[in-house]
Each structure stands twice: as C-alpha cells, then as structure tokens.
Amino acid sequence: PLGNGDVYERREKHGAGGLTSEYTYFGRDGEPVKVRCAHRTVYETNERAELLSETIFDDEGKPAHCNGVHITRYKYDEVGNTSEISFFDAEQHPKLSHAWGAAILRMQRDARGNEISTQLFDVEGRPTLGKRGYASASTRYDAQDRPIEHAYFGIDGSPVNLGDEGYSISRHTYDARSNTATIRYLDRDGARVLTSADLFNLEAASDPQIAPDGRTIVYVRRTNDIMTDRIRASIWSIDVASGQQTPLIDGPGSHGQPRWSPDVSKRAYVSNADDKAGAQLYVRWMRSGATA
Numbered sequence: 001p002l003g004n005g006d007v008y009e010r011r012e013k014h015g016a017g018g019l020t021s022e023y024t025y026f027g028r029d030g031e032p033v034k035v036r037c038a039h040r041t042v043y044e045t046n047e048r049a050e051l052l053s054e055t056i057f058d059d060e061g062k063p064a065h066c067n068g069v070h071i072t073r074y075k076y077d078e079v080g081n082t083s084e085i086s087f088f089d090a091e092q093h094p095k096l097s098h099a100w101g102a103a104i105l106r107m108q109r110d111a112r113g114n115e116i117s118t119q120l121f122d123v124e125g126r127p128t129l130g131k132r133g134y135a136s137a138s139t140r141y142d143a144q145d146r147p148i149e150h151a152y153f154g155i156d157g158s159p160v161n162l163g164d165e166g167y168s169i170s171r172h173t174y175d176a177r178s179n180t181a182t183i184r185y186l187d188r189d190g191a192r193v194l195t196s197a198d199l200f201n202l203e204a205a206s207d208p209q210i211a212p213d214g215r216t217i218v219y220v221r222r223t224n225d226i227m228t229d230r231i232r233a234s235i236w237s238i239d240v241a242s243g244q245q246t247p248l249i250d251g252p253g254s255h256g257q258p259r260w261s262p263d264v265s266k267r268a269y270v271s272n273a274d275d276k277a278g279a280q281l282y283v284r285w286m287r288s289g290a291t292a
Contacts, residue, residue: 007033019045032059037066050076063090067098081109094123101131114141127155133163148172159188167193200226207256211264215240218248218258218267235269249284 006027013022024040025033032039038056046052053073058064071092075084085105089095094103102120110116119136122128127135134152142148151169154160159168167185175181182201185193201224208219217238225232233256235249249255253273260267265286272279284291 007035015045017049019043019049021045034059034064038064048076048080050074050080065089067100069095069097077109079113081107081113081115083107083109096123099131102128110141112141112145114145114147115139116141129155129160132165134160142174144178146172146174146178161188165193165195167195200224207258209258209260211260212262213264216264218260220256220258 007025008028009026009030011024011026012020015021020043022040022042023035025035027033035041036056039059040057040061042055042057043051044053044055051074053071055071056064056066063070068089069087070090071088073086073088074082075086077083083106087095087097087100087103096103100120103123104121104125106119106121107115108117117136117138120128120130120134129135132152135155136153136157138149138151138153139147140149149169149171152160152162161168165185166187168188169186169190171184171186173181185195185198187193204222206220206222208217210217217240219236219238220233221236222231222233224230231254233254234247235255235258237246237248238244239246248258248267249269249271251273253271255269255271255273257270258267259269266283267286268281268283270279271282274280282291
C-alpha cells in the first residue's frame with residue numbers, strides 16, 4: 001500500500017515534436033506530492049531535442065529548491081555532448097549547488113565523446129574547490145573507451161586528495177568481459193591508499209597441506225564477496241617446482257579442509273556447494289578429476 005507522500009500518478013505535458021515539457025506528481029487521492037524536492041518540473045528543449053533547462057516548483061506553484069538550486073541549465077558541443085551545466089536560484093542568479101559545491105561545471109571530451117575533464121567554478125566564474133575538495137578532474141580511457149584513470153586537482157592544477165576518501169588518483173583494470181578487475185587508489189604523492197573497497201580485495205591463505213611426495217601443496221584461499229558481503233573459501237594448489245598456483249575447487253559455495261591420501265591419488269575436502277545438504281565431505285581422484 002502507498003503511504004503518505006508516495007507517488008501514485010505522474011502527469012505529463014508535451015511541447016513541439018512531442019517532447020516532454022512538464023512533469024507533475026500526485027498521490028493516491030490526487031494530492032500533490034514531491035519527487036526530488038519538486039511537485040512540478042518544467043523542461044525546456046531545443047530543436048535537436050537537447051535539454052536546455054529544468055526548473056522546479058512546489059505544490060503551490062512557488063519556486064522550489066533542490067540542493068539549493070531552482071534552475072539547472074545545460075549547454076552542448078557541436079555533436080550534442082553536454083559541455084556545461086550551470087545552477088541558478090529563483091531570481092536567476094548563479095547559485096552554488098550543494099551537491100557539487102559549484103555553480104558551473106564545464107566538461108571537455110575527446111574525439112570519441114568520452115569526458116576527459118570536468119572543471120568547477122563559483123558564482124563569479126572563478127575556479128573553485130567543490131564539495132569533494134577538487135577544482136578539476138581528468139579521466140583517461142583505454143582503446144575500448146573504458147575509464148582506466150581518474151585524477152583530481154586543485155585550483156592551481158596540482159594534485160589534491162579527495163576529502164573523505166583520501167586519494168588523488170584511482171586506476172582501473174578490466175577482465176576479458178569488461179568487468180572491473182582491480183581498482184588501485186593513490187594519494188597525491190603516488191603512495192597507495194587503503195580504502196574501504198580494498199577490504200573486499202584482500203585475500204588470505206590458510207591450512208596448507210603438503211602432498212606426501214612433496215611435489216604439490218594445497219591450501220585454502222579466502223576472498224570477500226562484495227555482492228553477498230560474505231567470506232568465500234576455495235582450494236588452490238601450488239606446484240613446488242615452478243611455484244605456479246592453480247584453483248582446484250572454486251565453484252559455488254565455500255570449500256576447505258583439504259587432506260591428501262597417503263598415495264597422493266586422492267584428496268578429501270569439505271564443501272557446502274549443495275545448499276540443501278549443507279557441509280559435506282567430498283573425495284576427488286586427482287588423475288581423473290572425478291569427485292564423490
């Protein structure tokens with residue numbers, strides 16, 4: 001059931017070409033309600049269907065303010081990419097957005113349309129340190145247009161550390177499917193910064209078991225699953241001669257307590273891969289890979 005203030009109905013108006021020119025929001029009984037500080041939002045667009053401005057009002061038709069801003073205006077480059085966002089009060093004076101700590105954002109892009117820099121300005125059009133403590137930010141991309149580095153700078157162009165996070169640069173790598181593989185955080189001096197996100201990248205090794213022939217070591221590797229907020233254990237092997245590490249048991253669930261048979265032909269371990277059965281004892285034949 002909808003509670004007081006929940007949106008039940010959104011009404012729209014459309015201008016030339018069918019473009020949306022206004023949204024208003026109402027509750028179950030037809031009473032005016034707000035979305036993001038506003039009951040009514042009015043949009044202005046140009047002939048290229050680009051949004052030029054959005055202006056917000058309360059349920060009495062009076063100017064409303066979200067993050068201190070009544071009007072947000074947009075500018076574009078020749079190919080339609082956003083090049084500037086500016087904020088204004090009800091008197092149409094430049095206004096600092098509480099969300100950004102700036103009155104103007106200006107963006108630059110590369111030939112492929114990637115945003116490579118953002119600069120922040122105050123109500124007088126002067127460079128300013130925004131809410132997060134930087135005056136400009138830059139982004140580098142790889143050949144597949146994936147962001148690989150974000151860097152932050154002060155008014156004088158020197159690197160700065162972000163306020164709460166404490167880093168000045170973040171560097172990203174990707175796996176074969178373009179999922180984020182690693183993120184490294186560096187301060188303005190290039191030193192590694194430990195962040196809360198790093199806790200999920202920490203791995204720990206435990207319970208090493210040397211094979212009776214001395215050629216292989218198996219151990220339990222524990223990682224942190226950010227999606228489930230749980231520790232996950234898998235079993236890995238190390239070839240003593242080469243040092244190469246290989247995952248042996250790395251499917252759903254957690255796996256641990258590996259133990260060798262005296263003739264090295266089998267290895268026992270405990271796994272909860274079967275959620276219904278819970279933790280079970282398994283035996284794996286090393287030559288065939290069969291498991292029971």
